[in-house]
């Protein structure tokens with residue numbers, strides 16, 4: 075079995091132990107053994123990054139552009155192979171996984187361009203004879219902590235802006251999916267960037283993640299994952315004066331109005347609730363449907379769900395791959411039971427199934443679940459499930475739909491299906507979410523525009539696009555006597 079080590083100061087370094095990376099479509103398939111680091115590895119990685127920072131932060135923008143562009147090109151050239159690895163370790167279908175890898179490549183190429191576009195301002199002083207310049211500088215060594223649901227795109231969308239703006243990086247990928255992060259680290263390592271600028275430390279969140287968050291030489295932490303862990307990280311960062319950026323959960327509403335195009339509303343709901351096995355922070359999990367279209371919508375959605383093919387992530391024709399892990403499968407199933415106990419009616423799916431390939435593979439397969447007649451106060455409508463489980467709430471009209479959509483502690487993404495310009499315009503302005511979709515699934519975002527939410531979903535500056543510079547740079551104001 076191949077052993078994949080950590081990357082510290084430009085050298086592949088063994089951890090104190092290794093963990094098998096297994097395939098959620100088939101637990102008998104072990105992809106490799108991945109290093110488990112410890113606090114000493116974090117200390118070594120941070121020290122290497124600190125040492126590399128003075129040269130990298132003042133290196134020319136052409137050199138940084140060229141390195142990021144080269145990384146992006148290799149990712150794109152290898153998207154099929156890397157996509158297959160991603161589907162194997164995380165359980166997205168192969169086309170979804172290849173799409174995610176392509177996104178990662180495009181992100182590196184976008185931020186290669188951003189190296190050249192970072193600009194300052196020159197402003198006259200209120201005092202005659204003085205010039206004022208406002209510039210952006212790198213912040214130092216950044217700790218990046220990433221989740222399992224986008225094993226290459228989320229590392230990419232944190233690493234690329236960090237490096238573009240002259241920071242050094244220690245990446246701690248999710249314990250469940252180290253393979254794609256390791257492959258990305260290998261590409262970055264071979265791109266020619268100096269030793270120590272980028273470091274990879276794999277291992278447990280409680281060990282590696284906490285050591286990064288507590289480290290005095292880490293200037294900033296960017297985290298994507300669960301609300302509980304995110305809040306703890308924010309508290310620790312505020313205490314120690316670190317900059318912090320969090321992307322956490324969602325309970326994204328999809329409103330369907332009486333005047334919606336029924337076929338379009340059903341398709342976008344099926345896509346955003348169930349594709350990628352519902353394991354996207356942008357997935358919709360609450361379908362808020364006005365009363366006249368409700369019966370036809372439920373019937374058509376059930377018919378659409380009956381056509382979804384659940385199976386091995388890498389098999390041709392699979393629509394919905396496995397749930398990522400046994401623990402996540404148990405969480406999904408338990409929410410179906412909680413919803414039923416609270417009075418919702420299971421109208422489709424919701425049970426664990428064997429693999430459709432008939433090969434006897436031991437995977438975590440769940441038939442996508444639809445719960446109808448649910449009410450806003452039920453736990454299924456308040457807590458993030460993070461699986462292919464959707465609940466439907468019947469409402470009278472647009473006003474009630476908007477109120478229910480906003481009645482959540484989260485605010486990442488919100489969607490509306492309507493043919494009315496009036497309601498679409500009103501919803502765009504009044505939905506309490508960082509991202510709003512009209513006649514589109516709540517999931518499915520571009521890589522070159524800001525990504526992030528409100529309320530309990532996000533904290534700190536936005537990720538992605540040119541807005542990423544807000545987190546990965548610090549502003550300097552310089553006064554010069556002419």
Ligand SMILES: NC(=O)C1=CN([C@@H]2O[C@H](COP(=O)(O)OP(=O)(O)OC[C@H]3O[C@@H](n4cnc5c(N)ncnc54)[C@H](O)[C@@H]3O)[C@@H](O)[C@H]2O)C=CC1
Nearest residue numbers: 220221247248249279280283284299300303322323355460
């Ligand atoms: N919003 C999102 O994109 C995501 C949300 N989730 C939610 O979180 C739930 C649990 O999934 P997990 O993978 O366990 O998420 P998690 O929040 O535990 O893990 C995310 C990352 O944080 C690290 N981590 C864990 N504990 C840490 C700590 N004390 N200090 C620093 N870093 C730590 C993990 O190793 C991983 O790299 C899911 O069921 C889902 O509801 C999970 C993944 C992504």
Ligand SMILES: O=Cc1ccc(S(=O)(=O)O)cc1
Nearest residue numbers: 224227228354356517518519
């Ligand atoms: O990388 C994070 C990420 C990527 C894609 C999406 S979406 O499925 O397009 O909404 C969400 C998060």
